[in-house]
Amino acid sequence: MGLNSMKLSNRVNEMKYSPIRKLATYADAARSKGLRVLGLNIGQPDIETPSLFFDAVRNFDGTVLKYSESRGEKNLLDSFILYYKDLGMDFQHNNLLVTNGGSEGLYFTLYAICNPGDEVIVPEPFYTNYSSFTDIAGCKVTPITTYGEDGFHLPSKEKFKEVINEKTRAILISNPSNPTGVVYTREEIEMLAELCIEHDLYLISDEVYREFVYDGLEFFSPLEIESISQRVILIDSISKRYSACGARIGLVASKNTSIIDAIMKMAQARLCVPTLEQLGAAALYHTPQSYFDSVKEEYQARRDVLFEGLSAIPDVQVKKPTGAFYMIIGLPISSAEDFCRWMLEEFSYKYTTIMMAPAEGFYSTKGLGANEVRLSYCINIQDLKLAVEILELALKEYMKSH
Amino acid sequence: MGLNSMKLSNRVNEMKYSPIRKLATYADAARSKGLRVLGLNIGQPDIETPSLFFDAVRNFDGTVLKYSESRGEKNLLDSFILYYKDLGMDFQHNNLLVTNGGSEGLYFTLYAICNPGDEVIVPEPFYTNYSSFTDIAGCKVTPITTYGEDGFHLPSKEKFKEVINEKTRAILISNPSNPTGVVYTREEIEMLAELCIEHDLYLISDEVYREFVYDGLEFFSPLEIESISQRVILIDSISKRYSACGARIGLVASKNTSIIDAIMKMAQARLCVPTLEQLGAAALYHTPQSYFDSVKEEYQARRDVLFEGLSAIPDVQVKKPTGAFYMIIGLPISSAEDFCRWMLEEFSYKYTTIMMAPAEGFYSTKGLGANEVRLSYCINIQDLKLAVEILELALKEYMKSH
Numbered sequence: 013m014g015l016n017s018m019k020l021s022n023r024v025n026e027m028k029y030s031p032i033r034k035l036a037t038y039a040d041a042a043r044s045k046g047l048r049v050l051g052l053n054i055g056q057p058d059i060e061t062p063s064l065f066f067d068a069v070r071n072f073d074g075t076v077l078k079y080s081e082s083r084g085e086k087n088l089l090d091s092f093i094l095y096y097k098d099l100g101m102d103f104q105h106n107n108l109l110v111t112n113g114g115s116e117g118l119y120f121t122l123y124a125i126c127n128p129g130d131e132v133i134v135p136e137p138f139y140t141n142y143s144s145f146t147d148i149a150g151c152k153v154t155p156i157t158t159y160g161e162d163g164f165h166l167p168s169k170e171k172f173k174e175v176i177n178e179k180t181r182a183i184l185i186s187n188p189s190n191p192t193g194v195v196y197t198r199e200e201i202e203m204l205a206e207l208c209i210e211h212d213l214y215l216i217s218d219e220v221y222r223e224f225v226y227d228g229l230e231f232f233s234p235l236e237i238e239s240i241s242q243r244v245i246l247i248d249s250i251s252k253r254y255s256a257c258g259a260r261i262g263l264v265a266s267k268n269t270s271i272i273d274a275i276m277k278m279a280q281a282r283l284c285v286p287t288l289e290q291l292g293a294a295a296l297y298h299t300p301q302s303y304f305d306s307v308k309e310e311y312q313a314r315r316d317v318l319f320e321g322l323s324a325i326p327d328v329q330v331k332k333p334t335g336a337f338y339m340i341i342g343l344p345i346s347s348a349e350d351f352c353r354w355m356l357e358e359f360s361y362k363y364t365t366i367m368m369a370p371a372e373g374f375y376s377t378k379g380l381g382a383n384e385v386r387l388s389y390c391i392n393i394q395d396l397k398l399a400v401e402i403l404e405l406a407l408k409e410y411m412k413s414h
Numbered sequence: 415m416g417l418n419s420m421k422l423s424n425r426v427n428e429m430k431y432s433p434i435r436k437l438a439t440y441a442d443a444a445r446s447k448g449l450r451v452l453g454l455n456i457g458q459p460d461i462e463t464p465s466l467f468f469d470a471v472r473n474f475d476g477t478v479l480k481y482s483e484s485r486g487e488k489n490l491l492d493s494f495i496l497y498y499k500d501l502g503m504d505f506q507h508n509n510l511l512v513t514n515g516g517s518e519g520l521y522f523t524l525y526a527i528c529n530p531g532d533e534v535i536v537p538e539p540f541y542t543n544y545s546s547f548t549d550i551a552g553c554k555v556t557p558i559t560t561y562g563e564d565g566f567h568l569p570s571k572e573k574f575k576e577v578i579n580e581k582t583r584a585i586l587i588s589n590p591s592n593p594t595g596v597v598y599t600r601e602e603i604e605m606l607a608e609l610c611i612e613h614d615l616y617l618i619s620d621e622v623y624r625e626f627v628y629d630g631l632e633f634f635s636p637l638e639i640e641s642i643s644q645r646v647i648l649i650d651s652i653s654k655r656y657s658a659c660g661a662r663i664g665l666v667a668s669k670n671t672s673i674i675d676a677i678m679k680m681a682q683a684r685l686c687v688p689t690l691e692q693l694g695a696a697a698l699y700h701t702p703q704s705y706f707d708s709v710k711e712e713y714q715a716r717r718d719v720l721f722e723g724l725s726a727i728p729d730v731q732v733k734k735p736t737g738a739f740y741m742i743i744g745l746p747i748s749s750a751e752d753f754c755r756w757m758l759e760e761f762s763y764k765y766t767t768i769m770m771a772p773a774e775g776f777y778s779t780k781g782l783g784a785n786e787v788r789l790s791y792c793i794n795i796q797d798l799k800l801a802v803e804i805l806e807l808a809l810k811e812y813m814k815s816h
Contacts, residue, residue, distance in 0.1 A: 018645065023525070024527075060479065061479045072468065076462055077661055079660055082435070115684045123550065128530065214420070259690075260686065260688045270679070277431055277546070278546075282514065284660070288690060292690075
């Protein structure tokens with residue numbers, strides 16, 4: 013038998029490369045032509061990480077960089093407990109397990125609650141890696157479509173009931189949402205809670221953007237609903253809260269300790285999360301409220317600039333989002349993917365072009381999102397204004413030739 | 415429907431907790447009685463991590479802790495390329511992918527080459543987490559038993575052929591081996607290469623203990639066999655080489671770029687490996703040869719002390735291992751697990767007891783290893799001598815009462 017028969021698994025062949033990173037080669041080419049590329053495609057905040065993190069890491073005084081505990085370092089678990097206590101939630105060590113980013117927490121959760129072929133209901137558009145993790149865990153996303161004209165709020169309880177079947181194990185939400193920026197209301201969360209009770213489902217609540225809620229809205233977590241406390245699995249991370257994406261410190265938390273105990277088996281297999289990063293993360297609890305206030309103010313101002321700029325462009329469909337740092341907008345074109353590539357390859361203004369994420373990859377229902385893009389506002393206000401200007405000019409130019 | 419019906423997945427229910435960490439609660443209890451517990455159960459080296467690592471982390475001068483590249487930071491990939499070049503192996507960036515410890519590299523590999531139900535041949539006894547990762551990846555370990563009296567060297571080619579079937583996708587070895595300390599000969603590796611060619615298999619070579627080879631033996635890697643270069647997948651890690659277990663920096667490498675490309679899909683889903691740890695790891699390439707020489711000398715001396723001590727205990731079966739820092743020994747008792755627990759609960763000498771890993775968890779064939787333990791020699795020579803003394807006394811005492 014020859015090398016041609018060297019096969020990869022069907023499941024890995026069926027997996028897709030990240031649609032967010034798909035355009036990277038075109039962006040590289042644009043940069044090598046000397047252009048500036050404004051990155052509206054990824055959620056990498058430009059906000060400074062609190063120096064508490066770096067100080068704690070620098071002050072590590074050990075001489076051997078040892079394994080830490082599979083559940084997480086005690087001081088990090090303690091600091092998470094204090095953080096949640098301030099939010100009115102009461103956790104103990106056995107409710108928590110530190111993970112390699114929120115990503116690993118979500119994957120562990122899916123693996124622990126789903127048998128192969130089981131289904132998880134996810135409002136679409138959704139964070140693309142949700143389907144990567146369901147793929148890897150051998151289960152399946154059942155999308156329930158939300159719409160820009162509704163501000164991407166949830167459809168009715170009846171719509172959910174239509175897609176629940178005997179294979180449905182959970183509902184998974186990102187709240188505040190990546191990629192739509194919607195913040196679900198108390199009523200929406202209570203509706204999900206009812207569904208979970210009536211249909212015996214888990215509710216996986218990805219709250220990594222919890223602090224990013226604007227316009228004086230209040231964030232409401234399903235963790236606050238006592239009657240579903242055993243059903244809620246929280247996915248959390250320090251990545252966005254403290255602009256520490258590169259630390260890869262996440263958390264899975266639940267009042268249902270049997271879930272955390274099950275996840276511990278997988279955590280033991282990968283031994284532990286990096287020791288120094290946990291040390292840095294533990295120190296972040298002491299970040300002053302003023303940090304969050306000024307970060308929130310900055311993001312809200314950016315959202316306003318981006319939203320107002322986009323609203324003024326003819327035929328661009330946009331509704332003002334209230335959380336996270338993303339929005340999904342509709343464009344008057346048929347293929348956002350083609351347009352995004354064209355912008356990187358063919359268009360520039362003031363030696364600058366922009367990179368956006370085509371939204372099709374955020375939908376699992378075929379055909380949806382083809383004319384939409386996801387924009388993040390992780391760049392400064394001046395650049396955001398320039399980005400809006402570029403988008404308007406580029407759209408005009410593109411529509412002439414396409 | 416009530417909470418009693420909240421189910422976990424069958425696959426997570428079937429997974430086991432780490433047998434290495436199983437006795438931890440008994441050890442904690444012993445410590446709380448005021449006893450010293452000598453840890454011969456885990457591979458956490460006491461050797462100092464080169465300060466190059468900590469210096470590089472401390473010198474990080476960024477203000478935002480950003481995501482790094484999914485494949486790994488360029489400077490870390492470069493440093494791995496230089497490391498392998500010194501060993502006579504020629505890799506480019508597209509042959510490499512940085513992982514969260516060797517663990518993630520192995521899991522990604524299994525997922526990428528195995529469909530659910532496929533089989534991977536592993537010489538037993540093997541590192542227990544190999545079966546955790548095959549479980550998680552939905553494939554299956556096919557054990558091929560090796561024996562203490564052969565120094566845990568491989569059985570004949572015919573024995574391998576007997577267990578190869580149409581579902582077999584790969585042979586997985588740890589070389590030098592955790593848990594046996596065997597270093598496979600060039601002839602053994604060539605035999606595996608032939609099998610891989612004849613039966614169209616991958617060869618997964620876990621070489622995280624590459625530097626720990628004693629008695630002047632030379633380490634031979636399947637990477638050196640040109641005819642199987644497209645079949646070999648290397649699992650590597652800085653954890654043991656530089657005593658940096660807590661950094662969780664591993665690597666998967668292959669001349670077969672289609673495998674690395676496939677693994678990239680999973681790597682993108684988990685975004686990246688921590689940024690600071692990669693910075694530290696990249697600096698480790700500059701570790702002077704004198705570090706490795708003295709570390710190796712130290713481990714070899716420990717192995718000699720442990721081996722000679724154990725050889726002098728009546729009815730203990732031990733053969734001198736030549737690599738890594740583990741050995742598996744046979745004891746004149748029926749249940750090593752019971753004995754290990756008894757030692758922690760009931761026995762002490764000079765206010766000290768020892769913790770060992772019962773070897774049953776390192777076998778997948780039922781009934782094997784019940785009278786064996788795995789010992790690591792990651793503690794200093796004086797403590798190793800005391801450990802041998804304690805073991806001898808404890809065995810005598812235990813055999814009186816059991």
